[in-house]
Amino acid sequence: MSTRINIGPVHPSTHGVLRLLVDIDGDRVESVEPHVGLLHRGVEKLVENRAYMQNMPYMEKLDYVAPLSYAEAYVSAVEHALGIEVKARAVYVRTVLLELQRIASHLLWLGVMANDLGQFYTVFMWAFRDRDKVLRLMEETSGARMFHVSMRLGGLQHDLPKGFEDRCHELLTYLEKQVDKYRNFLEKNSVFVERMQGVGLLDKERAIALGVTGPVLRASGVNYDVRSNNPYYAYDALGFEPQVRSGGDCLTRYDVRMMEIEESIRIVREALNALPEGSALGMPIRFALQAVQERVSVVKREMPRGECMMYLVADPQQPYRLHVRSPSFANLSALSEIAKGCKTADLFAILGSLDIVMGEVDR
Amino acid sequence: MGFGYSFAGAMLLNGVVGEVFDTVAYAMMVLALVIAYDYLLSWVERKVVARIQGRYGPEQVGKYGILQNLADFIKLISKEHSLPKNADKALFLLGIPIMLAIALFLIFILPFSPSLSSSDMSMGMLFVFVVLSFMPLIVFVNGFASGNKFAAISAQRSVVMLVSYELPLLVVLATVCAAAGSYSISGIVNAQANSWFMMLMPIGFAVFFVAMLSELGRSPFDMSESDSELIAGWLTDVSAPYYTLVLFLDYTRTFLGSLLIAILFLGGWQGQFLPPIVWLLLKSFAVSVLMIMVRATSVRMRMEGLIRFGWLWLLPLSLLNLIISYLLFIR
Amino acid sequence: MKIERVDLAARLNEMRKQGYTYLVGITAVDYVNHLEIIYFVRDLAKNTEDSINVDLDPSDAWVPTITPHFKSADWYEREVGEMFGIEIRGRRTDRLLLEKWNGKAAPLRKNFNWNEPYETMID
Secondary structure, three states: OOEEEEEOOOOOOOOOOOEEEEEEEOOEEEEEEEEOOOOOOOHHHHHHHOOOHHHHHHHHHHOOOOHHHHHHHHHHHHHHHHOOOOOHHHHHHHHHHHHHHHHHHHHHHHHHHHHHOOOOOHHHHHHHHHHHHHHHHHHHHHOOOOOOOOEEOOEEOOOOOOOHHHHHHHHHHHHHHHHHHHHHHHHOOHHHHHHHOOOOOOOHHHHHHHOOOOHHHHOEOOOOOHHHHOOOOOOOOOOOOOOOOEOOOHHHHHHHHHHHHHHHHHHHHHHHHOOOOOOOEOOOOOOOOOOOOOOEEEEEEEEOOEEEEEEEEEOOOOEEEEEEEOHHHHHHHOHHHHOOOOEHHHHHHHHHHHOOOHHHHHO | OOOOOOHHHHOOOOHHHHHHHHHHHHHHHHHHHHHHHHHHHHHHHHHHHHHHOOOOOOOOOOHHHOOHHHHHHHHHHOOOOOOOOOOOHHHHHHHHHHHHHHHHHHHHHOOOEOOEOOOOOOOHHHHHHHHHOOHHHHHHHHHHHOOOHHHHHHHHHHHHHHHHHHHHHHHHHHHHHHHHOOOOHHHHHHOOOOOOHHHHOHHHHHHHHHHHHHHOOOOOOOHHHHOOOOOOOOOOOOOHHHHHHHHHHHHHHHHHHHHHHHHHHOOOOOOOOOOHHHHHHHHHHHHHHHHHHHHHHOOOOOHHHHHHHHHHHHHHHHHHHHHHHHHHOOO | OEEOHHHHHHHHHHHHHHOOOEEEEEEEEEEOOEEEEEEEEEEOOOOEEEEEEEEEOHHHOEEEOOOOOOOOHHHHHHHHHHHHOOEEEOOOOOOOOOOEEOOOOOOOOOOOOOOOOOOEEOO
């Protein structure tokens, strides 16, 4: 005898406008049907009518938790289409900024997920404070905490300000201690472990069949990370190592993301030490019309949530077609399979561990 | 009436009328104490939780934000009162006042010191715990009376929780009463003149504290009240002015629970230099602050997590405590 | 690689058996004379990727569903079908993924009329 309840578009935590129709039998979830599209803004159609650089703000608003990743992916796709080379220093600076963005995004995920589990905003407050520190550092580079619009074709709008490296190193040592503190706090809490272990199991074959991506895929034992399989920017030179665990439950996904924060800290440190000299500035916004070198350009990037593929069919001045295959879309489509038969309280643990941002699901 | 002073005598009222007058006067004093304690405790809760989270808590309204709760109270009672259409009006509206009445009544019958008590029943503790276990049942009734299926499901959980924690609670209670040699509250307190029961049976204290957290519906056991991610708790349809009663009830229950822990394990009103009632209140305040700190840092348990925890950990530990205590010092 | 619609399901199944087990995404492009629907598959073990393109006539836009072979194709197919007006034949459910249009036009086609009012519904 199952009741159908509606976990409406309005949520206590920042999942966004996701509507779940859940069939519950007693304490068990029989089926979950996500209804998406409440945040659909028609980005893929809008970009067709605007010039390349005019589309940057659209791309950033897709994943509003880690906007720099999308801006960079889009600029990369355009650079690929127009045949523009990224300057050597800009390669490293972009790596630094991308990894800082990843740390900020994972900190937000940590706070929101702990919140979902009933942890009364404590970890949320701590994680957001640390995220704020990272955002303040990124504000130094571009002037904006979140929607930077600082990527340009071939480089960046501004180079790193003076003294950025020192402040960044300070922040990184602080973040390392904080990550240890969070792990200590949460992993020694037996209630947390009990709620996360064995929940939302996803073994390797099922993970591949369901098409999940990012930390969810890596927590199921599949060693796939765009940064190592399909390297871009400075990841190859800095010896990036993907974090793969086999376990497939929520606790493993948590573990993978915490290890990713630590790996990102290491990459930022090494990238800052290896910054080449020169200029990191790219082309200005109003740039001279370039000839299209490759009409169809496909760019894959590793966002904090998973792998994003940008498929750009390029016209000289504007995109003819831009398709964004976002990682949250892929992960959310697997929710109904993962959450079948779990307990009602586990549904939110699973949703939190999948790390969904509705902006990029709905576009 | 265990008063050193009799209001009725002062007003030259005799007989039954005098007794009634005395009782009412004492009840007013207890009510004032409860309100003051609740107000202070809610302020402390907000500040302590805020400090644990790395922020300040209320700062603006009054010095150190002490008037914040008054401001919230005024805001809440000035909002619209509404009832859901399907609700059973009488049951729904009466449920919370009845729980409040029970909680206040239990505080009323507790002796606060040898000279300050309304009654000292010879079976005081037993009476308190029997009446205390009515509360989750009233939550259950209230959930059904909401006319809202989510509230009903959530209220059912409070009864399931009752099953899990009540038994360890009562076993530890029986152990303490056996160690003290009596069921009356002053008897239990006087038996702790040399050493508190917290020292003598630490396992029992831990079990009782955790079970009391669950009884009060506090984190990490607040599934029925704020299971708000999935199923909105039984408190969904409570309107804003009514919610003030719910908050009052919440803190009164916390006060009651802390008082009971202080009486049973921390030596009640024993202590030098200060008047006994001050000792009792201080001890119960310390227990309340401990509960607040647990709330700020804990993750909510799942339903079956609590059931497993109650039956596999709390109950065996309480029985272990009983055996050890019997062997060591209960004769 | 470009293949014909008739070979689509068979070809994808064959590739899946060869090791291309992971479907990255499905998308489509409206070149005004024809529609092109693109399937991206990946071989995780060998770390190679391939894309399968199928040209469709806009007036006869349908493809067979590949959900029997790739479970993850469900949402992608729904999205492409809804946005481009491509009919995906053989699907179990027909619920639109993003919004419930009154069914008149496909948004991402080039001949989509911006100025006409459309109704959407959330059920």
